[in-house]
Structure formats: C-alpha cells, structure tokens
Amino acid sequence: MQPYSTSFREKVVQAYQVGNTSVRKVAARFDVSKAFVQKMLKQQEVAGHLTPGKPGGGMKGKLAGREVQLAEMVEQHPDATLVEYCEYWGETHQQWVSASTMCRALQKAELTRKKRLYAARKPRLNESKSYAASTGSK
Incomplete structure (x- = not known):
C-alpha cells in the first residue's frame, strides 16, 4: 500500500489546527483512522x-548470508536431522539456533531433502478381509 501524499497529510493537519474540532471528527471527515491523525x-x-x-x-x-556454510554442512552430514544440524552449527560456529530457524534457512537455500525410511513397512490388512480370513467366511 502506498503512503498518503504529503498534500493530503497537510490537509488533515490543517483541518485539525484551523477548526475547533476533535481528532475523531477529522479522522471521520477524511476517512482515515484516529491513530493516523494523531x-x-x-x-x-x-x-x-x-x-x-x-x-x-x-x-x-x-x-x-551463510548459505555456503550450510551447503557444506549438509554435504558433510547428509543424513543428519534438524536437531543434529543445530548442534553441529552451534559447536562449529558458536551460534545456537532452533530447529525451526535451521529449517527455514535450509529451505531458503533449497537444501532440503526428504529422508528415506529404510525399514520395510508391513502392509496393513483391511479389517473386513482379516476378519473374513480368520472366520473362514467370504
């Protein structure tokens, strides 16, 4: 939003100084807030x-401005968690930051990557299928 022009501001101040009126009435007259007039x-x-x-x-x-250092950190420790990155950063740069701060910095530097879960997942059976299998019915 653009600021009000200097001429408009002068009109508002002049309207208050010339007339015996209140700040609220001047604000209503020019369709601005009371705080703006004050x-x-x-x-x-x-x-x-x-x-x-x-x-x-x-x-x-x-x-x-620390994107180069962040990129080096991620390259050296690609599987680290955000908390581990924060600990590493605090130890090496003596600047302790929260996990959310580290996350935002990594996102701005486009250094995010999705971690893979290497554990095999067990397929979940539908309850109706497992019930039918256990009772022998279709």
Whole structure:
C-alpha cells in the first residue's frame, strides 16, 4: 500500500489546527483512522514536516548470508536431522539456533531433502478381509 501524499497529510493537519474540532471528527471527515491523525499531528510537532518515511524492511534470519556454510554442512552430514544440524552449527560456529530457524534457512537455500525410511513397512490388512480370513467366511 502506498503512503498518503504529503498534500493530503497537510490537509488533515490543517483541518485539525484551523477548526475547533476533535481528532475523531477529522479522522471521520477524511476517512482515515484516529491513530493516523494523531501520528500526523505528532510528526508535524516533532519533525516539522509531514513527508512519509521510508517503508520498513523485513527482518533477516540469523543464518542469512551463510548459505555456503550450510551447503557444506549438509554435504558433510547428509543424513543428519534438524536437531543434529543445530548442534553441529552451534559447536562449529558458536551460534545456537532452533530447529525451526535451521529449517527455514535450509529451505531458503533449497537444501532440503526428504529422508528415506529404510525399514520395510508391513502392509496393513483391511479389517473386513482379516476378519473374513480368520472366520473362514467370504
């Protein structure tokens, strides 16, 4: 969403300063929130201008920029679990992270792989078939 223009912000502040009105009435008149009007009044008072600020950015993860080290770790220990990766990372890099942090970092670096279960699975019988086999009926 784009920030409101400077001219619109000036109109909102001017409407409050000129008339004997409340913040709520100004907000209703311009179809904005009460908090926006209060924020503009405070910005005008403190900063002396109403230009919109720079939009905020997202937070970077603890392991951002460490893709090469993560790839080396996964290459050295391809069958390790997330918890084992966390322990290894903490011991080698002195930076302890949670399993979810490690999982997100591995996903961003596209280093995920599905682990195979090597144990043979026993086929499950349908209850009606097993009952029929045990009673001798069809």
